[in-house]
Amino acid sequence: MRCWERPLIEIIRLSVNGDSHEIGVPSHYTLLETLRYVLGLTGSKQGCDKGDCGACTVLLDGLPTLSCILPVQEAIGRQVTTIEGLADPDGPHALQDALDLTGGAQCGFCTPGILMSAAALLNVNSSPTRQEIREALSGNLCRCTGYTKIYEAVELAARALREQRPPAEVLRS
Ligand code: FES
Numbered sequence: 001m002r003c004w005e006r007p008l009i010e011i012i013r014l015s016v017n018g019d020s021h022e023i024g025v026p027s028h029y030t031l032l033e034t035l036r037y038v039l040g041l042t043g044s045k046q047g048c049d050k051g052d053c054g055a056c057t058v059l060l061d062g063l064p065t066l067s068c069i070l071p072v073q074e075a076i077g078r079q080v081t082t083i084e085g086l087a088d089p090d091g092p093h094a095l096q097d098a099l100d101l102t103g104g105a106q107c108g109f110c111t112p113g114i115l116m117s118a119a120a121l122l123n124v125n126s127s128p129t130r131q132e133i134r135e136a137l138s139g140n141l142c143r144c145t146g147y148t149k150i151y152e153a154v155e156l157a158a159r160a161l162r163e164q165r166p167p168a169e170v171l172r173s
């Protein structure tokens with residue numbers, strides 16, 4: 001490789017899951033590539049890598065964002081939340097428990113992106129209708145589950161969060 005063919009490395013500061021990181025990244029990297037290949041956060045999945053499947057969804061200042069088509073420079077100065085940052089210190093997020101209880105994850109490849117889109121929805125709407133859930137997850141493709149169990153999981157998690165009870169307890173009541 002000739003020197004002018006080497007990727008240009010930029011030093012940037014990124015805030016991910018509440019931690020600030022000063023890192024060197026190839027300047028052509030997307031946010032997803034930076035998360036996975038520089039920071040080792042491989043929970044966000046590299047599916048289509050062109051903005052079609054939603055597997056790479058993370059939150060950027062709380063809004064669901066396709067990290068595979070976002071140049072990493074656009075995340076500088078903003079709060080990035082990935083699936084690794086979703087759980088509470090005490091245990092899994094209600095959405096994670098609910099998805100487990102309803103069987104809404106099968107191969108699991110779409111699951112991190114679905115969880116982040118659903119978390120963004122519940123952050124602004126504590127009692128979403130089925131149609132609102134459908135719309136919030138419309139950019140997240142799942143080839144395994146048929147979606148019904150995923151929608152049920154979001155409804156269960158929403159109720160659990162409203163009632164401040166674990167999803168398993170809500171399901172039994
Ligand atoms: S990997 Fe980003 S939308 Fe498919």
Ligand code: FES
Binds near residue numbers: 106
């Ligand atoms: S669980 Fe396999 S793609 Fe959704």
